[in-house]
Each structure stands twice: as C-alpha cells, then as structure tokens.
Amino acid sequence: MLAEMSVSTFRALHLGRAAGDPLVLPGPWDAASARIFADAGFPALATPSAGVAASLGYEDGSTPPDEMFAAVARIVRAVAVPVSADIEGGYGLAPAELVGRLLETGAVGCNLEDSENHATLKDPVRHADWLAEVRAEAGDALFINARVDTFLIGTGDPADAVARARRYVAAGADCVYPLAAPREVLAELRKGIDGPINLAAGPDRESVAELAWLGATRITFGPQLQRYAMGAIGELAARLRA
Template sequence: MTASSFRALHHDRAPGDPLVLPGPWDAGSARVFADAGFPALATPSAGVAASLGYEDGATPPAEMFAAVARIVRAVSVPVSADVEDGYGLAPGELVERLLEAGAVGCNLEDSEGHATLKDPQRHADWLAEVRAAAGDALVINARVDTFLFGSGDPADAIARAKLYVAAGADCVYPLLAPTEVLPTLREGITGPLNMAAGPSPDSVAELARRGATRITFGPGMQRYAMGAVSDLAANLRA
C-alpha cells in the first residue's frame, strides 16, 4: 500500500469509527497485528527502544531505522514509523532513510531531548521542509507535546496544531491530552486527530466517542506483552 492509500484511511471516516493503528515493536508482533486484520500499523519509538535494550530516546538512529525496516518486511500492510524528533537529520536525509526502510508515514514530535518544547514556528518551518522533501510519499503525523512538557493549555495545543497543519502535516497528535479536552481540540483542529489509547477496547471506544480520528498506543502494547511474559516467568518459577 502506498502513502496515498494510507492517507486515504484517515479521511471520510464515520463518526465513532477512528483508524486504529496497533504499535508493533518487532517483526513478530507486527505479524500478529496484521494477521488480526488491522489495515495499517504505527511503530512506537519507546516500544522499539525497549525491544532493543535501550531507554526511550536512546536508540541509535541506525538501529531504529533497521528495526522499522524489519517490521515493514514482515507484513503486507502499511507501516508508519515513530522517529521521535528526527534525530537531528536534515529533512532530505530523514525522508530518504524513512523511505529506504519502507515506511509510508512518520511520527515527528515538537520537543527535543525528551524535555523541552521547540519553538512552534521553527518546528513548523522544519515540518514544511520535511513535507517538501517527501512530497506525497509520507503521511506526516505531527506530535504536539504541550500536555507533556508545556502549559497543558488546549489553546496552546490548538495554535501549534494549526501551524503544523499549515506546514503540511496530515494529522496532529496532542500526546497525553486529557480525554475531556478532546472535544475542544476536535473543534479547534482541522483534519485528522490522533489520540493515544490504553491497550483496551474501552479506552479505544471512549476516544472514538469523543472524536478521535486515529488511535495509536505508544509503547502500551509492548508493555502489556512484557507484563504477560513477566507473569509467565513468575508462574514458571513458582
């Protein structure tokens, strides 16, 4: 599936029917989700990092792109890749490496060092360069970290989102936005809106009801799986 087909999955969706994208952390988990019938997948950087033995944000770029490539090779559905803040790569190189890995989309955050929000206009200008380099070959999901590192004011998140959409982002992702502010964000943001769910049907249903267009899970699925492995190990040692 091409980026244009993946992009189309974000649009003309019925109310309460968001695009649900499981978060594979390796080839095996990707196959499980694809075999379950999901139309596309979205890798979580923290989940991939954990699978490779790194803390969140500490994965060397080469290892992250290699992990994404393995996931892409394992499935026939499109894969969007969380590549954090772009690893300091120039927009052209970032796009080249994503396309070489086989990704048809990317998640790009507006904070750096996992601690500080970027200037929104500077980030929007950078996103515009990524869009120019990618053309239509990548679906850009612009993460908004206002609720993670900023004021937590929905108005600030909406202002950032508008800049990023104007710069060419296909979708915006206000990470850790409280569920109750989702209707406010939905009203103020044009286009697809990504929200993070917990790995449960109830969490997905609640976000769908409140207006999410696209739902991802961050590292939640990898952590859920490792919790099951931990329980198994404990039982075997009992």
C-alpha cells in the same frame, strides 16, 4: 509503484471516517509482533519509538538512529500492510536525509514530535518551518503525523495545543497528535483543529471506544502494547519459577 499505492492507501484510511469509527493502529515493536497484528486484520500499523527502544535494550529516546531505522525496516518487510514509523524528533537529521532514510525502510508515514529530549518544547514557528521542509522533500510519499507535546511537557493550555496544531497542518502535516491530552479538553481540540487527530489509548477496548466518541480520527497506543506483552511474559515467568 507499490510504495506509492501503500502511501495512498494509508492516507485514505484517515479520510472520511464517521464519528465513532477511528482508524485503530496497533504498535508493533518487532517483526513478530507486526505479523500478529497484521494477521489479526488491522489494515495498517504504527511503530512506537519507546516500544522499539525497549525491544532493542535502550531507554526511550536513546535508540541510535541507525538501529531505529533498521528495526523499522524489519517490521515493514514482515507484513503486507502499510507501516508508519515513530522517529521521535528526527534525530537531528536534515530533512532530505531524514526523508531518504525513512523511504529506504519502506515506511509510508512518520511521527515527528515538537519537543527535545523529553524536556522542552520546540519553538512552534521554527518547528513548523522544519516540517514544511520535510514535506517539501517527501512530497506525497510520506504521511506526516505531527506530535504536539503541550500536554506532555508544556503548559497544558489547550489554546497553545490548537495553535501549534494549526501551524503544523499549515506546514503540511497530514495529522496531529496531542499526546497526553486530558479527556476534558478533547472537544475543544476537535473543534479547533481541522483534519485528522491522533489520540493515544490504553490496551483495552473501553479506552479505544471512549476516545472514538470523543473525536479521535486515529488511535494509537504508544508503547502500551509492548508493555502489556512484557507484563504477560513476566507473569508467565513467575509461574514457571513457582
């Protein structure tokens, strides 16, 4: 029952938001950072796969799924707010196993990207069919954030991004995430996509505010907060060695 309430709470955080008032979800990379963000008052968190990978000593995209799911579970256990997990492309797992392993971690949502090996876009029809299978397995137990990589490794055509996003929403995605979409196309994306849109900000208030007024429903940071923290530690280390 608690898990069901958490999913409902997380889903509700995305709905009915006023223009300029997006849901801001920091990205913890371990239990300690999760507690810092939760203690700061954020109502939910969203793990970044690249940040978690770095914390475990892996390159982005190279984390073994067992270690990624274990890291997500540690983060979930550390806080009392809902946590969504970036699980990249699903690690080649069948929808039933993928959903089962996610639910075992206690996560209430997930990011699922539509590219392979950070190099090629998946066929949007087949990917939408796969997302529909994930949705069927999960029912209402998971909030699905479908990443659209058109601007990251694809053509960069806003029309393609909109078409992909519409397919994924029709397949059951709760939110779409056009990663690396340039500022000048955000109005077109907002007009063409029904439902919540996730945009990625930098680790500064100005970036968050700009994306808020450009139509973001939800703002995440990818690995930027983890990299910011590591940069601060690097500066401290240099001072200690001086």
